[in-house]
Amino acid sequence: MRTCVGIIGGGPAGLLLARLLHRAGVDCVVLERRDRDHVERRQRAGVLEQGTVDTLRGCGVGARLDREGLPHHGVELRFDGRAHRVDLPSLTGGRSVTVYAQTEVVKDLVALQLADGPPLLFGAEVRGVTGVESGAPVIHFTHEGRERTLSCGVVAGCDGFHGVARRTVPARAARTYVQEYPYSWLGVLADVPAGDDELIYARHAEGFALHSMRSPAVSRLYLQVPNGTDPAEWSEQRVWDALSIRLATPDGGWELRRGPITARSVTGMRAFVHEPMRYGSLLLAGDAAHIVPPTGAKGLNLAVADAVALAAALVHRHRTGSTALLDTYSDSCLRRVWQTVRFASWMTTTLHRHPDQGPFEDRTQLAALDRIATSKTAAAEFAENYAGLPI
Template sequence: MRTTVGIIGAGPAGLLLARLLHTAGIDSVVLESRDRAYVEQRQRAGILEQGTVDVLRAAGAGERMDREGLRHDGIELRFAKRRHRVDFPALTGGRSVMVYAQTEVCKDLIALQSKEGGPLLFEAEALAVEGADGDRPRVRFRHEGREDVLECDYVVGCDGFWGVGRKAVPVSLSRVFERTYPYAWLGILADVAPSHDELVYARHDRGFALLSMRPPVTRHHPSEEVASLPVESFVSRLYLQVPADTRAEEWSDEDIWDELERRFETADGWRLERGPITQKSVTPMRSYVHEPMRYGRLFLAGDAAHIVPPTGAKGLNLAVGDVVTLARALAHEKETGSPELLDAYSATCLRRVWQAERFSYDMTALLHRAPDATPFDDRLRLARLERIAASRAAETDLAEAYTGFPFE
């Protein structure tokens, strides 16, 4: 099998890259080790920056997002039982974010790829990238019980931290920067309408909490009498800071709701609505950057090259920035014959990556309480939150970073 661009991984990065290349007249093949059902059900990030929203619309993948997604024009910061809303459009010249789960982005892009794009092979496990430093790189993969080879002009590793893409970069050329945090997030999905219409980021002496949501899901009414009538099911997504070694089953539903109430408490009587918890999971927290993001004709994108703690909602959006940059570079090379933008890919992406890493680290340190935090540390973070609430300049810096750094 032969193609121009071999893409390993059918997450949002690989699928969007395939779509962008298709619109630019560049053929590709996508290899995904999991089956389609797994990819379309894999729960991940749910906040899309303004730039990501714009790219999906331009790629023809925005129709359902615009219909079902939730546009958010701000977030609320809570600290010392106070509430402060950050108004994104007022601070950024009209920019906002969209609540629309990664699973839904993948469904939309898979549908487009299946209808209009090149081959998308599920249950096709990439085994190795070979010859990346030459003119004809190859991906060895296993599909339908036999090994095959995908010959390419370029290979793109969109296969995450554990994939074969990053492993194909020689250790002697790799530089790794990372930090592991001493806490994690206990996340729940609950069948209850969100208690606030925007995301709430709460700092508390007992630890961080986040109130989020998923767009309403239309389901059939369980009653036989009205079985033909659809009902709108609201879903809340909430998180608690917990020790890094926490197991989800250690927390009862009642204990989770009690702790969320403590951390979200305000002086104005705001109430947290409770409901049945349908899912619990623990998310570890780490920061990671692999440099460079290119080796010969192999390019890394998304989690294969960088990981951020989820506090700043940057993971999916960074992956989008990577593949937008790479698609532009490949289109430029096709149109002009010049490799200039391809040669600049790693440096171009890393400028944005490090700004996102900085913002994600700052948000994480600001809102979480470290196990060894001192009263002095606590007062410094409280002073920083008070500064954001009182200073338009400080508030603008947060709003600009949250709604997204520009794609270069």
């Protein structure tokens, strides 16, 4: 097989990149090692920044998002017996966020790609990539029991943290930055209507809690737990009781809705950045290049920003022959990545309790949250980062 852009990975970054290239007349092929059912069931993020929503609408996958997405114009911070709402539109010039699960974004992109798009091969296991230094890369993969190759001008590595693409970059040409956190999230899906609640982030003496939703009928909730926690140790009663304590309002007027828990899992917390995001003819995007702690709900949104920047660079080269945008792709993306890592890390360390935390750390956390509640300048800085930097 031969194409202009070989895309490894059929997640949000790879699928969106393929869509943007197809609309601009640039040939590409997407190779995804999992089957379609698995890809469309992977539970991931669910908060879309304003720029992500605008991008999805602009490339033709906004219809179901507009029908079923849950717009949120504010975020509530609960801490030290207080509740403070950050109004996003008033602090950001009208921007907000939308709750729409990543699984649904992927379903929409897959359906459009299969109906009107470049080739998308499920079950295509990439074994390796050669020739990225020479400018004539070849992707070696297995599909339907056959060993195959895909020759291309550029390889887009969109295959996630554990994928093949990043491992193609030799150690001598890479720098990696890692931060591991000493706690995890216990996440549950529950058949509980969302009601009128917006996103609630709670800093509590017993640990962090987050109240969010996936659809009008399904809630998504998280609890800070120790690393190594077994989800089976947490009964439904224990989960709901812990959430009720950590999410409680000072006046006791807010009541947590309870219902059947349909899924639970434990997710470790870490930050990871790989530099550069380009090596020869290989360009990395999404989780293949960076992981952010989920507190800021930024992983999917960073992947979208990468895909938009990479598509613009590839289209520019296709139309003009110039590599100017490709040459600056890594640096321009990494500026956004590090700003996002900074914000997500700040949210993580401010809202979670370290296992060895003492009174001094308690007071500095509360002071940081109080600053947002009492200063419009601090609230605007929080709101602009949460609603998303412009793409």
